[in-house]
Amino acid sequence: MSGPLQDEDPRQVGAFRLRERLSESPVGVVYLAHDAGGRAVSVAVLSEGAAADAAARDRFVAAVSRGVGVEGVPPRVLASNTRGGAAAWVAAEHGGGGAGAFLAPVSVGGGGGGGGAPGYAPYWAGAHAGVSSRWAWPRGGAGAAAGADPNSNRGVVIGLLMLLLLFLAMLVVLYLYLSGLHQEAGSRPTDLPSPGGSGSPSSPQPSPSGSQGPQDASPSPDPDASPSVEPGTQVPSVPLDEDDFTDSPVDPRDPDGLA
CATH class of the missing domain: 3.30.200.20 (Phosphorylase Kinase; domain 1)
Known part of the structure; x- marks a missing residue:
């Protein structure tokens, strides 16, 4: 049924x-x-x-x-x-x-031998x-x-294939990115030392700010210039003896020293 x-x-x-x-x-x-x-x-x-x-x-x-x-x-x-x-x-x-x-x-x-021998049934009957x-x-x-x-496994297989393709795509993108970085690093110029060894250091250029060195800080004294006395400054007086006048030159306009 x-x-x-x-x-x-x-x-x-x-x-x-x-x-x-x-x-x-x-x-x-x-x-x-x-x-x-x-x-x-x-x-x-x-x-x-x-x-x-x-x-x-x-x-x-x-x-x-x-x-x-x-x-x-x-x-x-x-x-x-x-x-x-x-x-x-x-x-x-x-x-x-x-x-x-x-x-x-x-x-x-199965049956017994014959006659009225009973048959048997399996234990699971x-x-x-x-x-x-x-x-x-x-x-x-x-x-x-x-x-x-079996068709129910098709979705699992397709999902695994999609994951595999995604993983391969990520590997390709990573390879291209690293290749670009390597090419960019190789195209940059590098400063190489001269083959003759270390050369003489270049002389320093004068500073455009006009700052003076230590030798220009104090001007050299002029031997012909008379010392200047600022106004209001007291001039020290020195007492003179009579002997100091004997060697003084005689003024031609006042030979007697009357002036």
Whole structure:
């Protein structure tokens, strides 16, 4: 009986997008799915108990690979996964028995010898008809990753590529900037010393401010100039003796010294 997908159901199996449940049993669940082109297919997934039973898993592999135990003509297998620890599943064309035909051989019970010997049922036959917990959609881990849509990783890949391109662009800009600085530093002239060694120091140029040196600070005295006496300055008087007048020259206008 068909019904909507449950929380433990995967949303993507391989390249097929699951849409709804077609049937369920202790062996597994059959889903209606669509491929990349929109074509309807059926996907059968082993239950958790059947996938953990080595004998049941071997019967499923034999039915998928060789059609062992499948009634009539086996449906054409579109894709399958029967290896490793992941949940086993098979996809077939929709219609008729579909992928559910591969689940029938898995549930075959063994009989006793004969007569009224009772048959037996696998230990997982009474378990819930859900798929393996590795496929649970809300949970993390490998099961959720296997059931996730591969297209959902496209955004992550595109984001990583954009970051890589941005990083490369930053490297190119940094290289061009450093190259410009190097060329600018190389174009500047540098003062190199003369090959003859250190030359004689150049004589200092006279200062245009007109400042005089120490030799020009005090003027040289003029021997012919008479000392000038500033007004108001007292002239010291020196007492003279009579002997000082004998050697004085005689004024021709007053030879007797009467004046």
